[in-house]
Amino acid sequence: MARLLLRGFEIRKAYLDSAAQAQLIEVLRPILKSAPLFRPVMPSGKEMSVRMTSAGALGWVTDKAGYRYQPQHPKGMGWPSIPDPILDIWRDLASTERDPDCCLINYYGEGARMGLHQDKDEADFSWPVLSISLGDDALFRIGNTSRGGKTESIWLNSGDVVVMGGPARLTYHGVDRIRFGSSKLLPKGGRINLTLRVAS
Numbered sequence: 606m607a608r609l610l611l612r613g614f615e616i617r618k619a620y621l622d623s624a625a626q627a628q629l630i631e632v633l634r635p636i637l638k639s640a641p642l643f644r645p646v647m648p649s650g651k652e653m654s655v656r657m658t659s660a661g662a663l664g665w666v667t668d669k670a671g672y673r674y675q676p677q678h679p680k681g682m683g684w685p686s687i688p689d690p691i692l693d694i695w696r697d698l699a700s701t702e703r704d705p706d707c708c709l710i711n712y713y714g715e716g717a718r719m720g721l722h723q724d725k726d727e728a729d730f731s732w733p734v735l736s737i738s739l740g741d742d743a744l745f746r747i748g749n750t751s752r753g754g755k756t757e758s759i760w761l762n763s764g765d766v767v768v769m770g771g772p773a774r775l776t777y778h779g780v781d782r783i784r785f786g787s788s789k790l791l792p793k794g795g796r797i798n799l800t801l802r803v804a805s
Contacts, residue, residue, distance in 0.1 A: 611759060612747045613773025617698065621764035626739055626790055632688035636660050639685050640678045642712055654717040660687045662706040663804045665726065672726050674707060674804045695801045698768055699735045705801040713743065713783050713796040721748050721779040724802065732803035733770030739763055740796040742784040748777035763788045
């Protein structure tokens, strides 16, 4: 396991071995069954290319009313609890003082991407955001704390974990593309990204 620092982002390469990755997929299955993935719509009315859902007390949603956290899935049910194996990663790498109240689950299918953005819908930016990569490789781009300027990119592989905290907490970042089919973790291919946040 290697620890890299890139523009303040702490990147733990191969933090999760293959058994740990498979365990996370198993604990995600009941979540995806009770709170199904949905296609979010940005305030502009444009659909995002990823599908998403959440676990925890709050889930992140976007629609024509804006970006926000809320206690219910768009279909009206509450979000499932965050499983302990996921919380253990947060407690090991992010904080033992407070657990996250949101685990955003993004699924990247073939051709999906995520434009450069800041995670800024949370109430307190002193808590880090922790990101877990499962499945296909993703080209992760890191920018600056304001739009524009030079960026750097790194391939994230299944089992990598990224911690965005401190001065890097509001740095722009995104996923330019995935190598669809590069991992055998998900039978139908694609990438699952889990981001743990203290939202309230």
